[in-house]
Structure formats: C-alpha cells, structure tokens
Amino acid sequence: MKRIGMIMVVALPVAAQEFAKDVAPILAANCLGCHAPLTKMGGLSVESADALKTGGNHGPAIFPGKSSESRLYLMLTGAVQPAMPMGGQKLAAGDIETIRKWIDAGAQGTGTAGVLRPATPIIKPRVAVRPQIFSLAQQPGTSVLALGGFREVRIQPGNRILSGHADAVRSLAFSPDGKLLAAAGGLPARRGEVKLWDVSSGAELRTLGGHADAIYAVAFSPDGKQIATAGYDKLIKLWDAGSGAEVRTLKDHIDAINALAFTPDGRRLISGAADRTIKIWDSSTGRRLYTLSDASDGINTVAVDPTGTYVAAAGVDKSIRIWRLGDQEGELLHSLMAHEDAILRLAWSPDGRYLASAAADRTIKVFRASDLSELKTFSPQPDWVYGLAFTSDGKSIIAGRFDGSVSTYTP
C-alpha cells in the first residue's frame, strides 16, 4: 500500500488537471447553461471548484480525491441517475476522464468557468449616446441632485462625475445627513455593486459587493448607520454603513426585488418585488413581519409617507395601492388603476399630502394621498421616468428620464 501511495504522490504533479485550463472549459460548454450561479438548477453551480465542493440540493458535487463518491463524476458517467447533461448528449469519454483525474488529484484550482466565455466582438456605438438617467436622488435639505448614469453618477449643479461603476447606476440614496451617497448597480446577471461616495470631496469610500446580480434598490436607515440593498438576485442585504460589513441577508422574495424603503423610525424595512408582494421586515432582527399581497403583478416601486403610517406601492398592474402599516398586518386603504401602463416610480411629498407617480405610459401624475384622487397629469413625457423625487421644499417634482433629460414640475 505504501508503495502505491508513494507512486501516486509522485504521479500527482504530472497528471494534475488544472481547473481553469482543463476542467472549466468542459463545464462551461456542457453544464453552465443550467448550473450557473444565477440559474443554479438543483441548487448547483459549476462555476468554480469551490462551488462544486459546496454542491447543490443533494450535497457536494465533488469530494476531492474521491471521484467514485462524487456526484459530478457519477452523473456524467450515468452511474447515478438522472445522467448528465440532462436530456443531452453524454460527454466525450476523454472529457469525463479529465474530470475524474482532476477530482482524484484533489480538485485543485482557481478561476471560474464563467470567465472562460466565448469572446464576443467589441461593438462600439455608432451614434452619439446621450447619457441616460437610470436613477435620481436629491440631497436632503439642499437642491443638489445625483443622477445615476451608465458607469457614473453626475452631481448637479456642477456636473461633477463620480465614475468607476461597473454598469448602470440603478439606485441612489443619500445618507440622512447628506454627506454620503450610496450608488448601486452592478453587472446584470453577474454581480451587484454599491459604491459609497463622500459627496463633498467626491472621494470613493468603499465598494460593497455581495449580490449575484445587479442591485435595483438601495436605502439608508434613518439613523444613517445601515444600508439596505436588494436586487435581481431576490435577496436583501443589510450593511454596516461605517465598516462596510455585511450584517445580514433577508431571504423570502421569490423574484427580483425592485424597491426598498425604511420607515422614518428605522424599525422597519419595506421591500417590493417582481413576485407581486411587498414584505415588511423588522430591520433590527431581519425577521419578516408580514406580506402585502394585493397587487396582481410585479411591484416596481414603494414609498413610505413621512409619518411612517402608510406605505404606497405600484407596478406592472398599473395600480397604486396604499396600506396602513400595522404591527402584524397591513390594511389596504386605497387602490386605484392609475395609469395605462406599468407604473415605474412613486414619490411621497415631504408634507405627506401628495403622491406622485411616473409610468411607462409616459405620464407623471399627482394624487391627493388621503384618497388617491387625481390632481394633475404631466404628459407626455419624452421617455420613461426612472428618477422621480419631490424637492426638499415639497413644492416641485423632479423627473429624470431615460433619454437623459431632467424636468422640474410645480403642481
């Protein structure tokens, strides 16, 4: 036995398969379609050696050194059913052998199967691209605007550019004291990203990662100590604003989360998602308190009134709904089919009297918050409005549009 062991030890470096060079291409070509970090069928990602060791719903996919016990190998050979690739052609014997050797050699290696992608041609814009606006926020107490663009944030007035973002900045939030700006986005279908900026100096303080897909909503807690993020990966994460440490992850939505808001007392966090629900969380424990499920289609936006008594939400079902927030449940007070297409954004006026909405029907409307009676329509908007806010004085509405234009309306 000893001799054999010795031979193996000697043989190892020679026969060793490298994950990035030898294994990842096989996995990328045959498995990644279903077992990518995003799709994760059966709970399994084959993206990296670590992901394989973590495995899926049936436990680890590989046990380093033991191919005969590794589900990856057994299912590729058909020894464990269903044989993989599911419904597809069995892998070439040589490829299975490569994987077997790699597992038996200890399943070493870094890198991800995802990086080994087919090269796609670089395509540059052929026409001038006007900077788009994906999000908008106003600094508390001032008239300074932050506009979320493609890979950058613009601060107005002054047209200062905060750059270095991975992709579109899809959500913006100033800290309650106005000193910090959280700019969230990330690479769709790959990773989330939040950059924290010092507004006055324009210095980048830190970058938060953590999500497996782009972030669609970011919010500061009213005391400025926590940052909440959520997005297409269906997760909500709470971060320590000072250290950048991830505090906890809230899991319960079953589709992309599009909106987040804290109540003014900071006790609750409210999330709205494409799964048609609004969930109310205890922000200190991360416990889900209750769910509002009156909407008949995905939620795009939520807004909490300044007193923290009501929450409004709207989305694909073209309706605005307002609930009274109770301790154990919410009470639906008003529901109105308010637009002719999906509602994109809601904003509550600082005095709580008005609710503004922007929709894909290219209108902005203003409603009396107490009964949702329609007061005013601003139309037609030249493009979708993804940035909507009341000015700090509550007298005007600012609309930032997808075509890059900004308008201020005074109802």
Added chain:
Amino acid sequence: MKPAALIFACAACALAIEVIPPAVELNGRQARHQLLATDTAGGFNVDATREAKWASSDPKVATVDASGIVLPAGDGEAIITASVRGRTASAKVRVTNTALPWTPRFRTEVIPVLTKQGCNQGACHGALAGKNGFKLTLRGYDPEADYDVLTRQAVGRRVSLADPSASLMLLKPTMAIAHGGGKRLDPNSREYRVIAEWIAAGAPAPKPTDKEVVGLQVLPKKMQLNPGGEHQIVVRAKYSDGTSDDVTPWARYGSNNEGVASVNDSGRVKVTGQGEAAITIWYSSKVLYATVTSPYPNQVPAETYTSWQRNNFIDDYVISKLRNLNIAPSKRSTDAEFIRRAYLDAAAILPTPEEVESFLTDPRPDKRARLVDALLERDEYVDNWAYKWSDLLLVSSRKLGRPAMWSFYYWIRDSVKSNKPWDQFAREIFTGSGSTKQNGALNYFVLHKDTIDLAENVTQAFLGQRLTCARCHNHPLEKWTQKQYYQFANLFSRIGQKNGTEPGETIVYVKSSGDINHPRLLRPLAPAPLDGEAFPIDSDADRRAHFARWLTDPKNDSFARNIVNRVWGTLMGRGLCDPIDDVRATNPASNEELLTAVVRDFVEHRFDIRHLIRTIMNSNAYQLSSEANATNANDNRFYSKYIVRRLPAEVLLDAMSQVTGVPTPFPNYPAGMRAIQLPDVLVKSQFLTVFGRPPRVICDASERSADPSITQALHIINGDTLNRKLSDPQGNIAASLKLGLSDSRILEHLTLAALSRYPTDNERANLARLLAEARVASGPADAQRTSRQQALEDLAWALLSSREFMFNH
C-alpha cells in the same frame, strides 16, 4: 440543318439549367441573397446549387460564394453565373446604397432574428409569464411592447447603448454569461450582427412609418423531386415600400406531410416518401407554401390516363394529378355500388330493393346522371342536407327554446328545399333583424350572444378559418394578427337582443353604438373583414351589412372555398383540404387546381349547392370503385378510388330502421320520424351518442366522430336498438314470414335492402344451408315458426352488423 441543330441544342441547355431568381436587388451593405441553380431536365427539379461553380462578372459590385449566396461589394450591376457540367445560366444583380451605414430596423430585422433564434417562442421568453423576469410577446406579435421590454424595462437591464457589446441581450444568448436557454446566438453570425448593429445605432424604436412586410414569395413554388432528392427554397419578403429581401434564413418552415417531404430550419427540403407535401412558410405573420411532388415508382401505361373516362372538368384535374404521381385510378364502380353510395351521399337513405332492381335493369347509358338528378329532388335530400347545415350552425335546444329551435331549423330546411344559393343563405343571416320566430335565421345570433364567440363562429362556419389564437396574440402559424382579430370582431359588436312578446321569441336589432376594445390598445379599431376594407368606426349603419357584402362577394375566395370543401369532403370521403373545416392559407388542398376549378364553377353558378353536388356526383372520380389496385393502395388524398367510410350515426340508425321496417321511436317526436329529420341533437338516443352524433356545441367538424369503439360493437351485439327492430312483430322479417316467402326470396330481399345488391351464388348456397340447419324441422308448428323466425333474425343481424352494411363504399 447545322445552324438549326445548334440553336436547338442551345435552347435545350438553356431550358435545362436555370438560376432563380433571375434578377435580385441588394439594397445596403448588409444585404444578402441566396441564388439557386436548378436543373429541370427530365421533368424533375434537381437542385444544382452546391454542384455549380459560381462566378461574378464584377467582384467590385457583388461576390458570390460556393453556396450561391450573393453579397454586395459596391453600387452597380453585375451578372452572376452558375456553371454546371458545361451548362451555364445567370442572374442579374443590382447593388445599391452600400455607402450608407447599416441601421437594422427593429420590426423587420431584430424581431425576425429573435423569432428565428427561438427567444420569443412559447417555451422561452414568449411564455405568458416570460422566463427569469424577461418576457417577450409570442413570436414578436407586438414589436412596440418588445421594444420597451428590451430597451427600458427592468431599468434598461438588457441593452447598453454606451457599450453595445456589454448588452445582456448579446451576452446571454451567446453564453458569454450563463443562459438558462443555452446558446442561441453565434457571435460570428449575421444574426448577432443584426442585434449588435441595432444597439450600436442607438437601438432605434419601431416607427409607424417603417416599411412593413406585405407579402412573401417562395422559389421554386413547385418542385417535382426524385426519391431522396433535396432542394433548397428561397423565401423573399416583399415590403410596403416596394423593395424585397431574401429572408430564407429567418423564415419558419414546416411540412404538412412529413412522410413525403421534410424541411429543415434553413429551408432545405428533403424527399422522404411518395406523394405530395406542402412546405409551409411563416415569416412575420405572413404565410405561404411550396409544393413538393414525389411520384410513386409505379409503372402505369400512358393510356390508363389518356383513355380514362372524363365526365366533367373534375375528372381532368383528378387524372392529371394521378398522372403526375404515377397512380392509376381504380376501376369504375358497379351500378349496384353506385346506387347505394348515391342514395347514401345525396339523401342519407338506402335504395329500396325495387329501386335497386329497376336501376340495375335500366339500359339507358345516362342512368347514373338521371339517378343523381332524381335524388336531388327528393325530400330525403332536403332532410339530409338540412341536417348537415344544422350541424354547421349548431341547431339544438341547448340554448334555444323549442319554438326558436324549430324556427331556426325550418328556415334551414326551407333554404335547402328551395335550393337557396349559399350567398343568399349567409346574407339572410347577417342582414336580418326582427323576431327570431318570424325569421328563423336570426337565432344564429341568439346562439352566439357574445361578440367574441360570434366572431369566431362566423370565421369557422363560413370561412373555414380558426381565428382563436389571434384573440390573445398574432396567430403563431397563420397570417392573422391580433389587430385583424379585433377589427373583425368589431363588425359584430352592435347586435342588440331583447325579449319578444312570446315566450322564447327574441328580437334582434342593430344598435347605433357599442364597440369591442383591442385588449392592448384599450380602444376599439375600425371594424374590418379579414383582409377586407374597413368600415368607418363612427358610422351608425349596420356593420353586418358591410360584412355580408364582403363575405358573399364572389371575389372572397374563402367563403366559397369553405363550403365547396365541405360538400366535396362529404361526398368524396375527404376534403380537398383536410380536415374538412380548415381551409386556411397554410393548409393547401391536395389538388389545388381542382379545388380552384370547383370553386370557380360554384361561384359561376351563383353559389348553387345542388349544382355543386350534382357536378361532383356526376364526375367519374366520384364513381370509382373503392377497391384498390396495385398502384393506389396507399392513396387516400388524390381520389384514385372511392374512400370507404362508416355511415354517420343518424344514417346508420335510419338504415337499420329502413331495412327492418321498424322505425326508431324518439320521445316527443312523431312516430316514423327518421333520425336525420330531427332538428335537435339533445333528443335522447344512446345509439346516436355511441356512434358519434355531434353535440353541436362548437363549430368543429371533429365534433362528429367516425371512430370505432368497443361500445359500438357491444351496442350492435347486445344493445336493444337493433335486436328490437329484428324481432318486432310489425317488422319486415315478421311480415315476410306472414307472406310465406321462401328463404331464398327473403335472403334476396334482405340483401337488396341492406346492401343494394343481389346475394352472390356463394351467399345463396351457404346461407340457405345455414337457415335450413337452424330451423327445427319437426314438432309443433309454433316451434317451427319461431325457430325459422329466429334464424332469419340471425341472418338479418349478420347482414346489418357487417362492414359492408355499416360502411359506405
């Protein structure tokens, strides 16, 4: 002599090889066009495109690759030449606008790519719920909605204008990042470039002024191919601005007969068997087909075709098709076979023994035509066809009170009796108003109170089209769009109904307001017939009148085509278009020239149904034997023999009643009424239900079932319907016993009555022996009589449960 010979030789070679299309335009630097070299020598099409050597007269204008694909190089004209083993042919190419940048259009380029790559198919992002948060309209029926989803929804997730190659829309389908739908797009493909260039151009939105696809062209339209032969087809889209493009790679293909020919995703046709197949083509909600013919390997002498008896124009088309396919027609039916089928098909009754005998002995050469004429004048003819139209119009007491049902039925029956032209029949329905009791036709609207239901029934019953898919999205296989659907439905949105003075009476009237909204546009569209002229939406005139004018216009092919195909299918056992109620554009007739000719004749004779029936029944094709010959055993599409079919439930029951002389009692209907005379399908009859009587709930020919079942067999063996008729003391068997007829006379009479022929010598001998054996020959007279009666009942049972009786042949 010599020059003439030379010219002749050149003419021959010019005929033998051809480049199609003979002239193409390449508009813009992205354009491409497939050319085909086809060799038509020997009556077959041989695709020589891959074998040919291709050359361009001016590579600075256009280049051509080995597969016949022409690409632009610079503005100008060039000649593309294909050489195949010494023979050459050429096509002209005109190249324009190569200096302009390429801006793919969303509607006519991006959407077709997404559709061809399968992105918006029902199993992927075209699903009602989309996939992974990304939802496109099914096969791109709503470009505007898809545009918003791709460029704006989910905060512009899918398209990056500032960095086009970073667009999720390109990264996912190429599998540059994980994609649950697998690899759908090759980064080196033209399809990739369409999307990439569109984004690079700023992802321009579809505009109402964009050119639209107005039609398709397919080349070649008809192919006669050898067994195992392959042929590429070329599909061109014609646009509203008069230009056209080769869209072969982006069209969707199907074969209506995979056993004859199959087609792959790129439009390459492969012959897999003998017969004829239609290759259906769908592109951008436009449809078309090409016909592939692959003759059977039979040796049929030419005179089989040349000497075949032709009674009228139908026979010309039938025999020409059979000749193309190398199928020989079966021999002519015997007079006995003919009289039985003629009675059943025209009047749904069997000829009496006397009628059979007199027909068989009639020496006049035109006796068949005379018989057809006589049948069309009979009341039973009226009963039969009134029943068929009642099937079509769903007459029953399910939704109508009995008086209303009767008034509807009588209107139909009177129409058949007076041989009301089919256009007038339809017009009376769609232009009438007032009391449903006085005008029975109006009950049609009582049956279809809902606008949507009415619109769909109209298209099914009078146009042979299934429109239902287009209610929610453009029809995925047909040309009908959702917009057309709601324009059509809006023709029927102003039909008012109120109670009349008598019970069950409804007053149908035309309202001056009311519209049906398009579900996405949330507004009504101008009412318009399918591909017809729109009616002003603000007019308060009767929209139905506009519809009726369009419907019954001799130029509206599908109106006549629908009814002709139904009548043809009823008489010939299979519609030229099959199924019988499906004459949509992508379901071509098995003999399109024939159907066109019959439709023309029908319209020329002012929609005369009786003329149509007479013409078909007088054709030699109708009068062929059902027995196959060596060449046509597998044919059931080209009318080389009479197609055998089981008698419909009502006809079968009536035939049993007729042969036994014992009518079937129907509750609440007078004694002696035949099943085919019933106005209602809710009349209780287990027999009729078991043998496939349609419930008349939806307008669909498949409501009537001709499928065999165990229950049917049990019903014949054990059920009391037939057995009661056989043993009825008032019945024919009892009567013949009373009359003291001999066994052989009774046998002859029964056979004539049931099978419309004399028993064969064999049958006479065997059955006489069996009857004698079954009888008690001694003992009390009663027992002797009973045993004889039972033996005769058994004989009759055997006859009436035989295939020969239960089938029309």
